[in-house]
Amino acid sequence: MSHTDDFVLDVTRIRDQVRQKMDEGPITGTFGHDPQKVINILNDVIATEVVCWLRYTRHAISAKGIDRAQVSAEFTEHAQEELQHALRAAERVSQLGGEPDFDPASLVQRSHTDYQVPADTDLRGLLEANLWAERIVISTYQEIIRWLGEGDPTTRRLMEAILEEEEEHADDLTDLLGV
Numbered sequence: 001m002s003h004t005d006d007f008v009l010d011v012t013r014i015r016d017q018v019r020q021k022m023d024e025g026p027i028t029g030t031f032g033h034d035p036q037k038v039i040n041i042l043n044d045v046i047a048t049e050v051v052c053w054l055r056y057t058r059h060a061i062s063a064k065g066i067d068r069a070q071v072s073a074e075f076t077e078h079a080q081e082e083l084q085h086a087l088r089a090a091e092r093v094s095q096l097g098g099e100p101d102f103d104p105a106s107l108v109q110r111s112h113t114d115y116q117v118p119a120d121t122d123l124r125g126l127l128e129a130n131l132w133a134e135r136i137v138i139s140t141y142q143e144i145i146r147w148l149g150e151g152d153p154t155t156r157r158l159m160e161a162i163l164e165e166e167e168e169h170a171d172d173l174t175d176l177l178g179v
């Protein structure tokens with residue numbers, strides 16, 4: 001009986017291959033992408049998350065209206081999670097041998113979302129601005145996850161974990177909007 005899908009692991013070949021480029025740390029010949037491309041994508045994710053952190057922080061302070069306390073608390077919680085997302089993406093950039101890019105001069109161009117502060121800081125306007133931003137990152141992160149595919153499972157899992165929290169953020173905002 002023959003099996004065409006047998007898993008055959010050539011450990012001898014792998015042992016030789018990985019020994020040749022020890023300076024590349026966790027990046028081995030089985031990494032399925034150009035590491036620099038993954039680093040560039042993650043640096044734009046860092047910019048996006050920092051802009052989201054700034055926007056939520058600003059909105060938490062400016063929120064006005066009868067349900068101010070509840071909305072402000074939610075924005076503060078989201079802000080903290082966006083900052084964690086930025087830090088986790090930066091850790092991964094470093095693991096991949098890159099330099100995490102927190103340069104404020106290029107944050108806005110690199111970010112997928114805008115630093116939006118509506119002139120009128122009523123709660124609905126703020127909630128809608130943040131829901132719009134969350135829906136943008138949900139879409140862009142899904143595209144990133146699809147592109148990463150099987151080529152870099154660790155970055156993909158990181159982005160999947162972040163995406164899950166962005167979907168929770170969008171859901172929280174939708175609940176607060178009462179739509």
Ligand SMILES: [Fe+2]
Pocket residue numbers: 049052081082085162166
């Ligand atoms: Fe985030």
Ligand SMILES: [Fe+2]
Pocket residue numbers: 052078082134165166169
């Ligand atoms: Fe978010």
